[in-house]
Amino acid sequence: MDASGGSGQPRSGNDEPAEHSADPTAPATGPTDPPGPEPGPPRPADRAGNGTEGSPGRDGTDEPNSTDEPNSTDDRTSGSTIGTAAAPTPDAESAPGAPAPTEPHHRTPDHRAPDHPTPTRHAAAPEHRSLAHSGIAKGEPPEPRPKEPGGGILMGRPFGVPVYVAPSWFLVAALITWVFGGQLDRVLPELGAARYLVSLFFAVAxxxxxxxxxxxxxxAAIRFKLPVRRIQLQFFGGVSEIEKEAETPGREFVLAFVGPLLSLVLAGLFYLAMKPVEPGTVPGVLLAGLMVSNLIVAIFNLLPGLPLDGGRMLRAVVWKFSGKPMTGTVAAAWVGRALAVSVLIGLPLLNQSGALGGSGEDMGGMDTVTDALLAAILAAIIWTGAGNSLRMARLREHLPELRARTLTRRAVPVENDTPLSEALRRANAAGARALVVVDADGTPLSLVREAAIVGVPEHRRPWVAVSGLAQELTDGMRVSAELAGEELLDVLRATPATEYLVVEETGEIYGVLSAADVERAFVRAMARPA
Structure with missing residues (x-):
């Protein structure tokens, strides 16, 4: 199924910059800054300053509401299952509930400007929040970044891709051992209790x-240069979490088809291995069971509905003829939902009629309940997976709206020995919410961390230099202001950090991008209608 994740918060409204005024006489605390005059647009930071008072750049203070969203990170998933494809949750974590600024055209103020910076014009903005007003200078703790969920027990890294066994696998392994053990008792009663060891071997195989x-x-994904996050074996089978979408419908079709194809090949190999083996022996029973189970996996996954592999193939076909991947996703997802209803109703009826190999007359009440429960679980998985595919497709439509330029906070440049209290005063006067430590030539050296500011009591701030609270800049922490969508998310994932320095193509400082703002932005993008 299609799953996209990522971070980044689109601005509400249109793409025009919404700006706020920064009153240089505003107090250090308070809810808002009064509006100022309306001069022309802000100019970029002058990096050759002397480290004195910073002039305002551009501020971002829209505060959208956040909406909880399950985990996904930009994951495109292809699954195989015992009868169905398990649909993983999206790779986005629930973002903190507090709002974050998301305004465009952030500039680092010119730190050679006079003590009273010229306010910038900000149109159609509900509230202006400076560094102090946002809670950083008040000592309020920053919102914690959500932890990435674990994948279970790491079993290895074939082709460099981690393979995890989820805790739910042990439950289904025990169930398979018990059910297959009962069948062995009828076929090979002489095994006694040892039949459960044979059954456990079958579950593992x-x-x-x-x-x-x-x-x-x-x-196939690696062949097409698509990153694979992990493989996870779970309750109803397995899932390959592919982090990007195939570029063409042909590649999408191949990527989906190779899974069922390998299951069919395995079923054929087990069938050939059965030929020289006596049917009534343990090897004969195991080979027959593995042949049938792989055949079931292949056939079921070829059913044309998301999140099954057949649904991905249908999506590719519709995409090819319509020219729109979203159209293919919608068609395959609705077929998947119809398939879920068919499984819910049809599977128990087929089993009762004996069409699946059982005898309808011999079925008791417990067997009927078991069939209905199994059908309900399979139907729920297919229905949920189809819905997740639609949500991920909708997210991909909104990802281009997530731009580094619109999410960046205005920053004030300060030198290493600047006291924290003075740095915060400059930030408040400029309406900024971030601090960049620069050298005497204005070259950025490090970023002052929000969490570090919180840990300094207010009465100690005049004696604490910002250099002691800063994180040294690495190459991965420099982000182009032109990045957007999946490209932006890929850069942030490559170098996890709490803040990033956003720069123009010319090398000028544009501002600071907070990972927390990006996470909240992703959640808002997920909540927006298609």
Missing amino acids: FYASVLVHELAHTI
């Missing part, structure tokens, strides 16, 4: 076949 199915997706 079957999931090894599922892993081969997922590795087929992974190898």
Whole structure:
């Protein structure tokens, strides 16, 4: 299924910059700054300053509401299952509830400007919040970044991709061991209690076949230069989390088809291995079970509905003829939902009629309940996976709206030995919400961390230099102001940090991008209608 994740918060409204005035006489605390006059647009930072008072750049203070969203990071997932494809949750974490500024055209103020900076014009903005007003200077703790969920027990890294076994796998392994053990008791009663060891071996061998199915997706993705986050074996099978979408419908079709194809190949190999083996023996029973189970996995995953592999193939076909990947996703997702309803109603009826190999007359009440429960679980997984595919497709439509330029906070340049209290005063006067430590030539050296500011009591701030609270800049912490969408998210994922320095193509400082703002922006993008 399609799953996109990422971070970044689109601005509400249009793409025109919404700006706020920064009153140089505003107090250090208070809810808002009064509006100022309306001069022309702000100019970029002059990096050759002397480290004195900073003039205002551009401020971002829109405060959109946040909406909780499950985990996904920009994940495009291809799954194989015991009868269905498990749909992973999106790779985005729930963002903190507090709002964040998301205004465009952030500039680092010229720190050679006079003590009373010229206010910039900000149109259609509900509230102006400086560094002090935002809670940083008041000692309020910054919102914690959500932790990435664990994938279970790491089993290895074939082709450099981590393979995890989720805790739910042990539950289904125990269930398979119990059910297959009962069948062995009828076929090979002489095994006694040892039948459960044979059944456990079957469960492990079957999931090894599922892993081969997922590795087929992974190898195809690597061949097409698509990053694979991980493979996870879970309750109803396995899932390959591919972080980007195929560029063409042809590649999408191949990427989906290779999984069922490998399952069919495995079923054929187990069938050939059965030929020289006596049917009534343990090897014969195991090979027959593995042949049938792989055949079921292949056929079920070829059903044309998301999140199954067949649904991805249908999506690719519709995409090819319509020219629009979103159209293919919508069509395959609704077919997937119809398939879920069919499984819910049809699977118990087929089993009762004996069409699936059982005897309808011999079925008891418990068997009927078990069939209905299994059908409900499978239907719920398919329905949920189809819905997730629609949400991820909608997110991809909104990802281009997530731009580094619109999410960047205005920053004030300060030198190493500047007291924290003075740096915060300059930031408040300029309406800025970030501090960049520069050298005597104005070259950025480090970023003052929000969490570090919180840890300094207010009465100690005149004696604490900003250099002691700053994080040294690395190459990965320099972000182009022109980045947007998945490209921006890829850069942030490559170098995890709490803040990033945003620069123009000319090398001029544009501002500071907070990871917390980006996370909240992603959640808002997920909440927007298609």
